Amino acid sequence: xxxxxxxIHLPTTLTSQDAAADLAAALARSLGxxxxxxxxxxxxxxxxxxxxxxxxxxxxxxxxxxxxxxRDGHAGSCRATExx
Numbered sequence: 900x901x902x903x904x905x906x907i908h909l910p911t912t913l914t915s916q917d918a919a920a921d922l923a924a925a926l927a928r929s930l931g932x933x934x935x936x937x938x939x940x941x942x943x944x945x946x947x948x949x950x951x952x953x954x955x956x957x958x959x960x961x962x963x964x965x966x967x968x969x970r971d972g973h974a975g976s977c978r979a980t981e982x983x
Contacts, residue, residue, distance in 0.1 A: 910962065939966050941956065955970065961978075
């Protein structure tokens with residue numbers, strides 16, 4: 900049996916989903932060297948609707964390992980890239 904993973908909820912004062920996604924991308928770029936954080940699994944929710952979460956990045960697994968680094972709902976083919 901594996902140990903449970905823990906989630907850190909980080910409230911902001913931002914008022915748009917796009918601004919929150921941009922902040923998540925900035926945090927991923929800034930803290931990407933911290934290997935205990937899985938930025939690819941980042942989700943967003945409204946403060947009063949935390950049960951309704953929105954993915955920041957595409958979750959498609961790539962054949963060469965890893966996952967797509969583009970924003971969720973992106974146009975075109977999935978590809979490996981830094982989370983942005």
